[in-house]
Amino acid sequence: MKIALLGYGKMGKAIEKIAVERGHSIVLKISDDIDKHNIQTADVAIDFSIPEAAVKNISNCIKNGVPVISGTTGWLKNYSDMVALANKKDGAFIYASNFSLGVNIFFELNKLLAKMMANLSQYKVDLEEIHHTQKLDAPSGTAITLAEGIIENTHYSDWSLGQEKSKTTIPIESKRIDAVPGTHFVNYTSNVDTISMSHTAHNREGFALGAVIASEWIIGKTGVFTMNDVLNIG
Numbered sequence: 001m002k003i004a005l006l007g008y009g010k011m012g013k014a015i016e017k018i019a020v021e022r023g024h025s026i027v028l029k030i031s032d033d034i035d036k037h038n039i040q041t042a043d044v045a046i047d048f049s050i051p052e053a054a055v056k057n058i059s060n061c062i063k064n065g066v067p068v069i070s071g072t073t074g075w076l077k078n079y080s081d082m083v084a085l086a087n088k089k090d091g092a093f094i095y096a097s098n099f100s101l102g103v104n105i106f107f108e109l110n111k112l113l114a115k116m117m118a119n120l121s122q123y124k125v126d127l128e129e130i131h132h133t134q135k136l137d138a139p140s141g142t143a144i145t146l147a148e149g150i151i152e153n154t155h156y157s158d159w160s161l162g163q164e165k166s167k168t169t170i171p172i173e174s175k176r177i178d179a180v181p182g183t184h185f186v187n188y189t190s191n192v193d194t195i196s197m198s199h200t201a202h203n204r205e206g207f208a209l210g211a212v213i214a215s216e217w218i219i220g221k222t223g224v225f226t227m228n229d230v231l232n233i234g
């Protein structure tokens with residue numbers, strides 16, 4: 001498989017290592033305006049860039065008929081436009097806030113726990129995410145997906161960064177510490193106890209492997225998919 005890397009930072013480099021180990025070749029490493037490059041030399045593009053570049057990168061791939069996997073976070077207000085474009089152009093597109101197998105299992109556990117807690121009004125939920133100090137966005141995309149999983153299954157209707165804003169808002173605390181790859185907590189607290197669930201990434205290999213597996217899976221398919229489709233969970 002010929003892969004174009006859109007973004008060659010920490011994740012781009014981790015993906016290159018795993019892709020090459022799995023027998024793929026990297027034909028493009030793009031760190032600037034995608035319009036300067038011919039994306040059609042690749043079988044698939046993997047975008048781990050910056051929030052400001054993701055929409056243009058994804059659109060360019062879809063318009064050129066190249067399946068695209070995006071892990072970039074912080075651009076989700078435009079997600080529905082990318083879905084519409086992919087459907088209009090018969091493109092192939094996957095976005096995931098987190099490509100690791102462990103976090104995708106954690107997402108399902110989060111929904112299950114939310115269903116169990118839905119009628120227990122003595123508990124209040126809060127989320128906490130910890131990442132490295134170079135991270136550009138807050139809260140993390142993973143924390144937003146966790147909040148959405150709780151909103152789907154409880155009376156909560158929104159999330160907010162920082163302090164609790166109302167009884168129906170899930171507060172998310174974002175901490176930036178040294179080189180932490182990514183840690184997420186879901187806490188339900190009552191007057192008498194706290195139930196906590198956490199996922200801790202020890203490095204970036206899990207994210208990178210998930211992105212390469214998603215790229216292998218999407219070849220030959222048309223449509224907009226999620227990691228639940230790739231991993232056959234949920």
Ligand SMILES: NC(=O)C1=CN([C@@H]2O[C@H](COP(=O)(O)OP(=O)(O)OC[C@H]3O[C@@H](n4cnc5c(N)ncnc54)[C@H](O)[C@@H]3O)[C@@H](O)[C@H]2O)C=CC1
Binds near residue numbers: 007034053074
């Ligand atoms: N979904 C997931 O599983 C994961 C998502 N991420 C997300 O991936 C993104 C990248 O993360 P890192 O690699 O840690 O960041 P990074 O800062 O190490 O790398 C980003 C790279 O994008 C490059 N870039 C700037 N403009 C660009 C453009 N127009 N086109 C292509 N590349 C451009 C920068 O030069 C930089 O090298 C972030 O949004 C992060 O939140 C990170 C880890 C896992």
Ligand SMILES: O=C(O)C1=N[C@H](C(=O)O)C[C@H](O)C1
Binds near residue numbers: 135140141143181183
């Ligand atoms: O920026 C990161 O590093 C990460 N970003 C993703 C996110 O925003 O959730 C996934 C992972 O936690 C690492």
